[in-house]
Amino acid sequence: MDRHGTLANIFRLGLKELRSLWADKVLLVLIVWAFTGGIYSAAKGVSQELRNAPVAVVDEDRSPLSARLIGALTPPYFKTPDLISMAQMDRALDQGRYSFSLVIPANFQRDLKEGRRPTLQLNIDATVMSQSFIGASYIQSIVAGELNEYLTGKRDSSAPPIRLTTRVRFNPNLTGFWFGGVMEVINNINMLTIILVGAAFIREREHGTLEHLLVMPLTPFEIMMAKVWASGAAVLLAASVGLIAVIQAIMQVPIAGSVPLFLCGAALYLFSAASIGIFLGTIARSMPQFGLLFILTIVPLQLLSGGVTPRESMPEVVSDIMLGAPITYFVRLAQAILYRGAGLDTVWPEFLAITGIGAIFFLIAHTRFRKSVTQTQV
CATH class of the missing domain: 3.40.1710.10 (abc type-2 transporter like domain)
Structure with missing residues (x-):
């Protein structure tokens, strides 16, 4: 099939995925809540600051x-x-x-x-x-x-031999929810992309629609890419609304860098996250199994990505292992752009790393998907 036909198939299959998502009200509500009320409650409700201590x-x-x-x-x-x-x-x-x-x-x-x-x-x-x-x-x-x-008569007991002047950059008042709200957006992009793609794959297999796709003139690559762009588009749209409407407008959190540059990085990372979701979807045979796999693999990776605790404080072996996870570079990229106002000249290594690791994950998921297709046809 020519390139035009492949792109047309990917586009039409992606529209089918979006219609399926629109019909699944539970997942739709989950996405809306995750990037609106979920961000606000996570940022405001879990404060690391001392407030009104009894x-x-x-x-x-x-x-x-x-x-x-x-x-x-x-x-x-x-x-x-x-x-x-x-x-x-x-x-x-x-x-x-x-x-x-x-x-x-x-x-x-x-x-x-x-x-x-x-x-x-x-x-x-x-x-x-x-x-x-x-x-x-x-x-x-x-x-x-x-x-x-x-x-x-003085607050200080003695004058120090030097005068130490402290300047706090990026968050001068040390406001905790500034950090919590933005990190919730980053975490939700990762989790929801994997959940949406993996759940869509398992749902099609449980309902028998995957067999219908296999008898059509479609390749595993086209099926995978359709799920990637459809789920990625839904998550990216929701993340944009959450970042602009909730973080900036409602919570009044200043974003130092370029939001479009961050969304470009997020779109690139969605490719990796969707590939992981497909890979887990080919291993799991049901949604409960997928949920257990998610907890055992993705949640630890997210906790060790550097968004919860600095990677420098982790054991060296753990820090080295996490260099093979795309979420490590996405968290680093997001923090550099949104917190410190970094431009493309600063974060291009993270863009490159996400692209390379994402391609590897996609190839692994594609190989696994083809094997599962062969087993299904047999």
């Missing part, structure tokens, strides 16, 4: 200094401190009512004035891992500042 104070001193320390624990970092007794403290922590409890001993102000080093006890509920260490450092800094100002 704190209790056992004030056995009842002095002006203890009242000053209590008054320094203010919103938005902490809720208004509750004054409790020593007998109530352990039970309150056991019940999870407070994340922090500060014990100010009796005669604290007097001992401090007389040059002694009285002890303040801070109890932390470390089950709240993300906030326990941050809150402890905040309370330590607040208490140290108040005590220094009380004793010397």
Whole structure:
């Protein structure tokens, strides 16, 4: 068949895939939710910052200094401190009512004035891992500042020999949901592409429509490419809406780089992700099996891609293995463009790596698909 006929077949089969997707309301709702409410809830609901942490104070001193320390624990970092007794403290922590409890001993102000080093006890509920260490450092800094100002009239205890000036780039206020919202878009592009393509392949095999395609003058390459462009187009459109409407318009997250350049990189990565979805679809015999394969393979790859934790903090062997995964380069590309405003002159190595690894994954998926077609025909 000539090239024109191949492209026509790919286009028509892709339209069939889009009609099937439109008829599948569950998947359609999943896509819409993932790039709208899913992005917003993931960014706003899972905060790594200290906000409104419940704190209790056992004030056995009842002095002006203890009242000053209590008054320094203010919103938005902490809720208004509750004054409790020593007998109530352990039970309150056991019940999870407070994340922090500060014990100010009796005669604290007097001992401090007389040059002694009285002890303040801070109890932390470390089950709240993300906030326990941050809150402890905040309370330590607040208490140290108040005590220094009380004793010397200055917040700092001593002048350092140098002046260290810190400038925070790309996220000057260290706002956590800026990072969370954009990373949710990246993760959803990966997951939904694989799910849509794999589910479409398994659905056709379960409904018997794959056999109908095999008796037509179609090649496995045409069938694969139709699924790739149709599912990729649906995900890319949804990702564009999520990035522009939800991230930029609703959440007011500034995008430093070029959105069209990012979408070009995403379109290139969709080729790799769709190939992985087809490969998993040829291995799994049912949707439950596909779901288990997805959890065992794709979720770990996504967690190790560098979007959750820096790759530099991973074991070297894990970091080296992840160099063979296209999502590693996609995360690096997306962060460089969207966070740091990188241009094509900076991210072209990632574009090249995604293209090369995507071609390898496509060839592997194509080989597996042809074998499954032969087994089906037999």
